[in-house]
Amino acid sequence: MVIFPIIIVLSIALYVYYKVAILKSNEELTQLYFNARSRICLGSFILFFGINQYVFYQTTxxxxIGIVFVILGGLQLNRGFKEVKHYRSEWKRLNES
Known part of the structure; x- marks a missing residue:
């Protein structure tokens, strides 16, 4: 399966991108929003890494280990999506034009 390594590399690259974007931003709300986006990328990295480990090795x-990674990745994804939804609505509320 070549799709899992591609998703893993893409998610870790986006994770690093959002962490660097946090350092470049001065506004706290933007930093919190980018941190939530990076949490989504980290969750997808952990989730797909766990799936890839089982598909590659297929041992007990x-x-x-894959089940633990999938659970932890799913929790990170869930929290990240909730935070992104919250901070997006807060940004829209504060920047009404």
Whole structure:
């Protein structure tokens, strides 16, 4: 499966991009929004890394480790989506034109 390594590399690259964007921004709301976006990228990295480990090795230990990674990645994704939704609505509320 070549799709999982592509998603893993893309998500880690976007994670680094958003973390660097946090350093460039001076506004706290923008920093919180970018941090939430980076949490989504980190969650997708962990989730797909866990799936890839099981698909690649297919052993019992990789299954257990993959399940832990999928759970942790799913939790990160869920929290990231909630934070992005919250901060996006806050930004729109504060910047009404």
């Amino acid at each position: 230990i990789s299954l257990f």
